[in-house]
Amino acid sequence: MLLEFLGAAREVTGSCHYVVVDDVHLLVDCGMEQGPDLYENQELPVNAAEIDYVFVTHAHVDHSGMLPLLYKNGFRGWIYATKATMDLCSIMLRDSAHIQESEAEWKNRKARRAGQPEVTPMYDVSDVQGVMEQFVPCDYEETVEVCNGLRVRFVDAGHLLGSASIEMWLTEEGTERKLVFSGDIGSENRPMIKDPTYLKEADYVIMESTYGSRNHDRASVQTSVKREQAPSSSAVGSNVAEQSSNAAQSSSVAQGGSTVQNGGAEQSGSAVGSSCAEQSGSAVQSGGEAAEAAAYGKRQAAASVEPGFDYAVELAKVINATFSKGGNLVIPAFSVGRTQELLYFIRRIKTEGLLPEYSGFEVYMDSPLAVEATNIFSNNRMECYNEKDLELINQGINPIRFPGLKIAVTSDESRKINTMEHPKVIISASGMCEAGRIRHHLKHNLWRADSTILFVGYQVPGTLGSSLLNGAKTVKIFGEEIEVHADIVRLPGLSAHADRDHLTKWVEAFDKRPQKVFVVHGEEPVAVEFAEHVTQDVGIEAVAPYSGDIYDLISGVCVQNGSHKKAQKKSKATGKDSGRNTVYDRLLAAGERLLAVIRKNKGLPNKDAARFADQITALCDKWDR
Numbered sequence: 001m002l003l004e005f006l007g008a009a010r011e012v013t014g015s016c017h018y019v020v021v022d023d024v025h026l027l028v029d030c031g032m033e034q035g036p037d038l039y040e041n042q043e044l045p046v047n048a049a050e051i052d053y054v055f056v057t058h059a060h061v062d063h064s065g066m067l068p069l070l071y072k073n074g075f076r077g078w079i080y081a082t083k084a085t086m087d088l089c090s091i092m093l094r095d096s097a098h099i100q101e102s103e104a105e106w107k108n109r110k111a112r113r114a115g116q117p118e119v120t121p122m123y124d125v126s127d128v129q130g131v132m133e134q135f136v137p138c139d140y141e142e143t144v145e146v147c148n149g150l151r152v153r154f155v156d157a158g159h160l161l162g163s164a165s166i167e168m169w170l171t172e173e174g175t176e177r178k179l180v181f182s183g184d185i186g187s188e189n190r191p192m193i194k195d196p197t198y199l200k201e202a203d204y205v206i207m208e209s210t211y212g213s214r215n216h217d218r219a220s221v222q223t224s225v226k227r228e229q230a231p232s233s234s235a236v237g238s239n240v241a242e243q244s245s246n247a248a249q250s251s252s253v254a255q256g257g258s259t260v261q262n263g264g265a266e267q268s269g270s271a272v273g274s275s276c277a278e279q280s281g282s283a284v285q286s287g288g289e290a291a292e293a294a295a296y297g298k299r300q301a302a303a304s305v306e307p308g309f310d311y312a313v314e315l316a317k318v319i320n321a322t323f324s325k326g327g328n329l330v331i332p333a334f335s336v337g338r339t340q341e342l343l344y345f346i347r348r349i350k351t352e353g354l355l356p357e358y359s360g361f362e363v364y365m366d367s368p369l370a371v372e373a374t375n376i377f378s379n380n381r382m383e384c385y386n387e388k389d390l391e392l393i394n395q396g397i398n399p400i401r402f403p404g405l406k407i408a409v410t411s412d413e414s415r416k417i418n419t420m421e422h423p424k425v426i427i428s429a430s431g432m433c434e435a436g437r438i439r440h441h442l443k444h445n446l447w448r449a450d451s452t453i454l455f456v457g458y459q460v461p462g463t464l465g466s467s468l469l470n471g472a473k474t475v476k477i478f479g480e481e482i483e484v485h486a487d488i489v490r491l492p493g494l495s496a497h498a499d500r501d502h503l504t505k506w507v508e509a510f511d512k513r514p515q516k517v518f519v520v521h522g523e524e525p526v527a528v529e530f531a532e533h534v535t536q537d538v539g540i541e542a543v544a545p546y547s548g549d550i551y552d553l554i555s556g557v558c559v560q561n562g563s564h565k566k567a568q569k570k571s572k573a574t575g576k577d578s579g580r581n582t583v584y585d586r587l588l589a590a591g592e593r594l595l596a597v598i599r600k601n602k603g604l605p606n607k608d609a610a611r612f613a614d615q616i617t618a619l620c621d622k623w624d625r
């Protein structure tokens with residue numbers, strides 16, 4: 001009975017843990033690495049075809065994004081996840097595939113010009129279609145007997161719609177061990193989503209530590225950027241921008257900047273900034289979303305719910321200030337999660353009459369992915385929503401729908417938004433303004449002094465969103481120089497991640513002290529510090545494993561140390577394998593799968609085995625020329 005750490009060990013993205021019990025091989029999460037990586041991840045110790053099961057904690061690409069590659073390489077086992085995670089994976093993995101395909105296309109255009117060999121995408125939409133067939137949707141709180149010696153239970157982790165912590169019971173030769181994989185742990189009191197579940201028993205806990213070293217910023221909630229105070233940089237000018245008249249708590253860029261830095265070191269910046277921005281085409285542009293989602297989940301500087309702080313009230317102030325000038329409020333937002341939270345708060349503004357002067361105002365949701373994600377939020381509400389919001393549903397109120405909500409799916413519908421003169425709210429993706437339709441809305445509104453651009457999430461340094469927050473006077477969009485006269489306002493969202501105090505509360509909740517806590521999914525200093533904190537202050541032995549560390553779960557002893565090898569510079573945006581994935585690699589993977597299938601068929605009746613052998617021999621004869 002072994003546990004090996006593969007990904008998100010002493011770093012944040014690429015979650016992947018490998019477990020062996022008897023002759024069963026399984027993974028918990030199969031995530032994509034994004035942004036700068038510190039350590040080289042251990043390769044999968046067996047062929048993809050030899051993995052029997054994958055258990056997915058939630059749909060963010062840094063937990064699910066390598067599933068299509070696993071499928072492409074021969075995996076045909078079952079993937080267990082909550083239904084909402086399965087639904088979100090279907091749109092987020094497809095989006096990720098579009099990015100892979102577009103990046104390969106872009107590289108191949110260059111390769112052809114340079115006489116270089118072409119590459120194939122890491123995976124494509126057909127691999128996503130294939131892998132989606134392998135999903136087995138699970139209910140929260142139900143124990144699932146997966147196979148002999150393996151049962152699991154998903155409980156709500158309060159991080160994203162469908163997100164789960166996974167309890168896993170393993171039995172080998174009569175000895176049982178219980179593992180708890182935390183997944184990403186959410187914060188409390190969020191719209192729609194339930195609070196995280198506090199579990200009571202485990203022999204081993206594998207827990208995230210994204211915010212293991214700090215608590216969320218509970219101070220300022222609204223920041224209006226003053227361009228005259230902006231730090232000097234090539235993008236920053238000296239023009240005085242009009243300030244949002246109601247930005248009572250407006251503060252300088254310096255404050256905004258420090259809050260951004262609180263969000264952590266740069267993440268996915270290059271990924272978001274280069275491969276997507278350099279390309280055109282709607283697939284890529286909406287596809288930027290997937291790469292950014294992880295950065296968003298991990299890095300946003302966030303406000304916590306403080307007594308007296310009401311997000312809907314703050315948002316209403318920004319809308320009011322914009323409409324009173326006759327302009328538009330443009331909100332760059334991630335399509336999955338953040339957009340639905342915005343709809344939730346706007347529905348409250350309308351139903352609670354927080355904007356009496358503009359009660360009929362229109363809101364345009366302009367992102368096909370956001371439209372699909374919003375439907376998934378609505379379709380999974382009975383299983384996933386908290387009690388307070390289920391109560392609304394019982395009263396016939398959908399928490400994320402309201403009169404005046406307009407949806408743009410086609411590019412024509414999107415273009416039309418900018419021909420309408422009346423003041424409106426426009427929510428569009430991508431969240432960091434690097435790709436997607438948001439760039440059209442910025443082009444049409446940044447130059448207008450009566451419009452406002454509202455940032456609700458973390459902006460990776462180097463992105464267009466970050467430049468605007470840093471007070472850029474002019475920006476380039478679609479090759480065109482645009483002067484920035486709109487108000488640039490920042491209203492940090494509610495965090496999707498538990499902070500240090502809440503992570504501590506989560507691990508302290510175990511009644512039966514676990515034998516060991518493995519701290520993963522945090523930057524190296526954070527994971528190490530949090531492990532020390534759990535050991536010293538909580539009183540449970542904790543370690544921050546390296547990729548490649550293997551533990552025997554019966555004895556609790558580390559039986560193999562990982563290499564601690566620092567990562568090489570990796571390809572941007574699409575993970576470590578992108579760009580060097582050739583058709584020949586695919587053939588090799590197919591060959592390895594064949595061997596795995598042969599091994600799995602040990603004990604096959606002689607007649608069938610002979611037929612199988614004949615077929616392989618015929619295939620070899622055909623190609624062995």
Ligand SMILES: [Zn+2]
Binds near residue numbers: 060159160297
């Ligand atoms: Zn996440």
